[in-house]
Amino acid sequence: MIQKEKPMEGTSIKKIIAVMSGKGGVGKSSVTSLMAVALRNKGYKVGIMDADITGPSIPKIFGVNNQRAFSDGKSIVPVETVTGIKVISLNLLVDQEDAPVVWRGPLIAGTVKQFFTDVAWGDLDVLLIDMPPGTGDVPLTIMQSVPVDGIVVVSSPQDLVKLIVKKSVNMAKMMATPIYGIVENMSYFECPDCNKKHYIFGEGKIEEAAKEMNIDVIEKLPIDPEFVSLCDEGKVEVFGKMRFGFCESFGNKIEDKIGGIE
Ligand SMILES: Nc1ncnc2c1ncn2[C@@H]1O[C@H](COP(=O)(O)OP(=O)(O)OP(=O)(O)O)[C@@H](O)[C@H]1O
Numbered sequence: 520m521i522q523k524e525k526p527m528e529g530t531s532i533k534k535i536i537a538v539m540s541g542k543g544g545v546g547k548s549s550v551t552s553l554m555a556v557a558l559r560n561k562g563y564k565v566g567i568m569d570a571d572i573t574g575p576s577i578p579k580i581f582g583v584n585n586q587r588a589f590s591d592g593k594s595i596v597p598v599e600t601v602t603g604i605k606v607i608s609l610n611l612l613v614d615q616e617d618a619p620v621v622w623r624g625p626l627i628a629g630t631v632k633q634f635f636t637d638v639a640w641g642d643l644d645v646l647l648i649d650m651p652p653g654t655g656d657v658p659l660t661i662m663q664s665v666p667v668d669g670i671v672v673v674s675s676p677q678d679l680v681k682l683i684v685k686k687s688v689n690m691a692k693m694m695a696t697p698i699y700g701i702v703e704n705m706s707y708f709e710c711p712d713c714n715k716k717h718y719i720f721g722e723g724k725i726e727e728a729a730k731e732m733n734i735d736v737i738e739k740l741p742i743d744p745e746f747v748s749l750c751d752e753g754k755v756e757v758f759g760k761m762r763f764g765f766c767e768s769f770g771n772k773i774e775d776k777i778g779g780i781e
Pocket residue numbers: 540542543544545546547548549550571574576652704705740741742743744746747750
């Protein structure tokens with residue numbers, strides 16, 4: 520049994536949530552960012568650990584990719600976004616953000632562990648971990664070494680959803696970590712003229728899968744071109760202000776599922 524790591528001295532983190540997806544490209548980083556914004560809007564102190572080392576996208580979504588996290592020799596100081604969300608990512612530590620990370624699994628896993636143990640997170644209500652996609656070596660090491668309180672699984676609507684979500688769920692079970700629920704991303708498109716919801720990829724599959732696995736669906740997020748363009752421009756927090764009601768409702772659902780933050 521691998522010993523769980525502790526965050527560095529002077530750091531207090533109330534809830535650690537790992538955001539997982541069974542496969543890449545379902546919008547896990549976008550959803551992690553939206554969760555952070557929704558919780559920050561509610562007044563929580565939020566941090567994001569970008570553990571998707573080979574495809575880190577959190578700094579760009581928050582527009583902090585030109586900043587650098589610095590190390591004072593003892594700890595790494597995370598970057599802060601405009602609304603005060605603390606972010607650490609390999610992209611904030613390397614000279615060139617477009618340099619490919621050609622590292623083997625153990626080195627990546629070691630770096631992610633350091634993001635937990637060597638970063639001066641300070642006082643956080645919630646730390647969100649944007650996990651690498653899938654259920655391989657790195658997610659496994661993170662789950663074994665970081666004291667994660669629970670998991671949010673992000674999925675997109677498609678035929679293979681059951682199989683893909685099941686992998687994440689089984690991994691969580693193996694690690695004896697609770698699953699807070701599933702967020703279905705790109706679930707539907709809402710017509711801007713008539714407000715009708717169109718379930719382009721089919722409706723109801725996620726409920727079926729969730730029921731079978733005895734877990735909850737936390738939220739179904741729409742395909743939203745405005746969300747995409749603001750994320751591309753590094754302005755996800757502007758989206759959080761523009762769509763305050765929507766984000767508040769999402770924040771409430773997360774808060775509810777994680778059993779409050781004390
Ligand atoms: N709700 C949404 N509506 C429309 N497009 C979206 C939505 N969510 C995410 N996207 C787009 O889908 C693409 C993938 O999103 P993202 O990078 O968040 O996925 P990911 O699962 O983290 O990917 P990876 O596994 O490669 O890290 C991005 O171009 C993003 O803008």
